[in-house]
Amino acid sequence: MKTSFLASLLLSTALGLSAPGLAAAQDKIVKIGALSDQSGLYSDLGGPGSTLAAQMAVEDSGLGAKGWKIEVISGDHQNKPDVGTAIARQWFDVDKVDIIVDVPNSGVALAVNNVVKEKNGVYINSGAATSDLTNAQCSPNTVHWTYDTYMLAHSTGQALVKSGGDTWFFLTADYAFGAALERDTTAVILANGGKVVGSVKHPLNTSDFSSFLLQAQSSKAKVIGLANAGGDTTNSIKQAAEFGIVGGGQKLAALLLFITDVKAIGLDIAQGLNFTETFYWDLNDQTRAFSKKFAARMKNGAPPTMVQAGVYAGLTHYFKALEALGGNPHDGVKVVEKMKSIPTDDPLFGKGEIEPNGRTIHSAYLFEVKKPSESKAPWDFYRLVGTVPGDQAFTPLSESKCALLKK
Amino acid sequence: MQALYAQLLVGLINGSFYALLSLGLAVIFGMLNIINFAHGALYMMGAFCAYFLLNIAGIGYWPALIVAPILVGIFGMILERTMLQWLAGLDHLYGLLLTFGMALIIQGVFQNYFGSSGLPYAIPDQLKGGMNLGFMFLPIYRGWVVVFSLIVCIGTWYLIERTRLGANLRAATENPTLVRAFGINVPRMITLTYGLGVGLAALAGVLSAPINQVRPLMGADLIIVVFAVVVIGGMGSIMGSIITGFALGVIEGLTKYFYPEASNTVVFVLMVLVLLVKPSGLTGRTT
Numbered sequence A: 001m002k003t004s005f006l007a008s009l010l011l012s013t014a015l016g017l018s019a020p021g022l023a024a025a026q027d028k029i030v031k032i033g034a035l036s037d038q039s040g041l042y043s044d045l046g047g048p049g050s051t052l053a054a055q056m057a058v059e060d061s062g063l064g065a066k067g068w069k070i071e072v073i074s075g076d077h078q079n080k081p082d083v084g085t086a087i088a089r090q091w092f093d094v095d096k097v098d099i100i101v102d103v104p105n106s107g108v109a110l111a112v113n114n115v116v117k118e119k120n121g122v123y124i125n126s127g128a129a130t131s132d133l134t135n136a137q138c139s140p141n142t143v144h145w146t147y148d149t150y151m152l153a154h155s156t157g158q159a160l161v162k163s164g165g166d167t168w169f170f171l172t173a174d175y176a177f178g179a180a181l182e183r184d185t186t187a188v189i190l191a192n193g194g195k196v197v198g199s200v201k202h203p204l205n206t207s208d209f210s211s212f213l214l215q216a217q218s219s220k221a222k223v224i225g226l227a228n229a230g231g232d233t234t235n236s237i238k239q240a241a242e243f244g245i246v247g248g249g250q251k252l253a254a255l256l257l258f259i260t261d262v263k264a265i266g267l268d269i270a271q272g273l274n275f276t277e278t279f280y281w282d283l284n285d286q287t288r289a290f291s292k293k294f295a296a297r298m299k300n301g302a303p304p305t306m307v308q309a310g311v312y313a314g315l316t317h318y319f320k321a322l323e324a325l326g327g328n329p330h331d332g333v334k335v336v337e338k339m340k341s342i343p344t345d346d347p348l349f350g351k352g353e354i355e356p357n358g359r360t361i362h363s364a365y366l367f368e369v370k371k372p373s374e375s376k377a378p379w380d381f382y383r384l385v386g387t388v389p390g391d392q393a394f395t396p397l398s399e400s401k402c403a404l405l406k407k
Numbered sequence B: 001m002q003a004l005y006a007q008l009l010v011g012l013i014n015g016s017f018y019a020l021l022s023l024g025l026a027v028i029f030g031m032l033n034i035i036n037f038a039h040g041a042l043y044m045m046g047a048f049c050a051y052f053l054l055n056i057a058g059i060g061y062w063p064a065l066i067v068a069p070i071l072v073g074i075f076g077m078i079l080e081r082t083m084l085q086w087l088a089g090l091d092h093l094y095g096l097l098l099t100f101g102m103a104l105i106i107q108g109v110f111q112n113y114f115g116s117s118g119l120p121y122a123i124p125d126q127l128k129g130g131m132n133l134g135f136m137f138l139p140i141y142r143g144w145v146v147v148f149s150l151i152v153c154i155g156t157w158y159l160i161e162r163t164r165l166g167a168n169l170r171a172a173t174e175n176p177t178l179v180r181a182f183g184i185n186v187p188r189m190i191t192l193t194y195g196l197g198v199g200l201a202a203l204a205g206v207l208s209a210p211i212n213q214v215r216p217l218m219g220a221d222l223i224i225v226v227f228a229v230v231v232i233g234g235m236g237s238i239m240g241s242i243i244t245g246f247a248l249g250v251i252e253g254l255t256k257y258f259y260p261e262a263s264n265t266v267v268f269v270l271m272v273l274v275l276l277v278k279p280s281g282l283t284g285r286t287t
Helices: A002-026 A047-062 A079-094 A106-120 A148-164 A176-191 A212-216 A231-242 A259-265 A286-299 A308-323 A332-341 B004-034 B040-055 B061-082 B092-114 B139-164 B162-176 B176-181 B186-208 B219-233 B240-256 B266-277
Strands: A029-036 A071-077 A097-104 A122-125 A142-144 A167-173 A195-200 A223-227 A253-255 A274-277 A345-346 A350-354 A362-371 A382-388 B130-132 B137-139
Touching: A002 A167, A029 A047, A029 A079, A029 A308, A047 A071, A047 A286, A047 A308, A047 A382, A071 A079, A079 A106, A097 A308, A097 B176, A097 B266, A106 A122, A106 A142, A106 A176, A106 A274, A122 A308, A142 A332, A142 A350, A148 A176, A148 A274, A148 A362, A148 A382, A167 A176, A167 A212, A176 A195, A195 A212, A195 B219, A212 A231, A212 B004, A212 B240, A223 A231, A231 A253, A231 A259, A231 B176, A274 A382, A274 B137, A286 A308, A308 A332, A308 A350, A308 B240, A332 A350, B004 B040, B004 B139, B004 B162, B004 B186, B004 B240, B040 B061, B040 B092, B040 B186, B061 B186, B092 B219, B130 B139, B137 B139, B139 B162, B139 B240, B162 B176, B162 B186, B186 B219, B219 B266, B240 B266
Parallel strands: A029 A071, A029 A097, A097 A122, A122 A142, A167 A195, A167 A223, A223 A253
Antiparallel strands: A274 A362, A345 A350, A362 A382, B130 B137
């Protein structure tokens, strides 16, 4: 009994040792983990839609026909960093996940960033906003797609200051994201000769903003900057209308607004808002074609948000790197280096590149919400006001504090 | 100082939602001994019901104030008849777990079809706009919410504490067998009471639809605070929960002004303090 056990142990060890050698030649197995808020306030902008986007990227890549076995699994981080890192660790250690995508909520995103680096996986973040992911806390395993707080501050923020909104009051979500967005926007306001007269930090997922809005109102600032997202932003905007804030001459700056938020607010109240996104379903034929396919598979028929589009585009680019490598996709740093060496080009974000700090560069668009009378179809919400070219939208490398740049 | 008045008033507005919801909870707990964790989900259903009435049947806000609570109330009575009544006489925990499970299922179903960001519901035309009170701009709709919920709260209190029907009801909770001996249909009365509590939740849902988004999770976010209100006020005490509801709204409003970061914890800090000093709640009877 004892000897047979020993023998089998030895045998399996021997097999186990030889296995990597065998696999190195033709290992074409990839597991993708879509980690998101699946049921809370950010689940419409990421969530199940991001998982769908990942699946569509796999289907459209054509890698299945070339002998690759690619699987997508999803997890719910519940907007809690500890839950997010626990799932990420389990995925790497037990489920052999190679790449984590999406991860909205900057607090969770930064925590997961460390886990991915430690486990040498690949991290394509599309959902989180904090510019720290490619700045102070950059990692050789991380690519940040879609948007960040620097970009939002420099497009929406700058446009508003230049059009006369030189005094600001912030309504800030009280966690990493809100702090980063307020910090980056404040820098832009000061650089353009404006002034921040006050700010108030509200807990994440607040339903009543009237107290905070009253404080903003009495501050007499010309612009009320909403450094929050998802349900917090929709409630702020809706209740600001109720308290006559816009009618009283103050302007609302929705620094981060998604198409699902506009739908939730309704055009009646949202009309005229200026904000920035890097993707809109109605930009061109390619975005329309993808969005039609996507919406047909969503339960509520919604087109992709920019976060979900970013998941698709990021994975599309990742697959290009895998094809170039030919196999064995388990060394995260190596894969990300490959991704950085290939220029990005996908149907949703167009041509661009990934900078050495992990930041993906692509155009950003300044939109205005249409009047109800101008909206001709469901989800026909935006009018394009301006385009910011990629090289102006994101942090210049000279300003980046990323340690990867000092090599 | 002016800002402070404004915050007090805003607190009162939020307090009216707490009061309406905790009132329903108190009625259900006081009369049925059920800790109704599905209350938040039923509140959400009230808001969705108003949304459907408007967008599918073309029924506006005013009729919805009556129709939605009745429809959701009937749904509640079906729940009571088919599930909750079998738990009568068992430990509170069973009712709590059952209603909590129901809440998760109801919210899950709505979230599956409507997502999490919610749907817009406009303020009725008659209540649009606001008045300038000197120290703040008061949206007329919010003023209406305070007045209306005060009327409903006092009406419910009167019904239960001062009428014959209420007396029967209280007697039935105390000693169902004896009350039955007087020829009163106790199970039917219990079902109707649950319907009333649920209807109150749905009414609060309709009231909040124009202010907040009509979201599947709108109740889940609120219910924990409302439970704290009920615990502070004293489980099952009708007047206690009304007063505590309004008072906590004001205290929360003040916290939002002085130390906003703590605004979603202050209610629980108070709950801990009250439980330490007076475990049966501020107005609760020790039984």
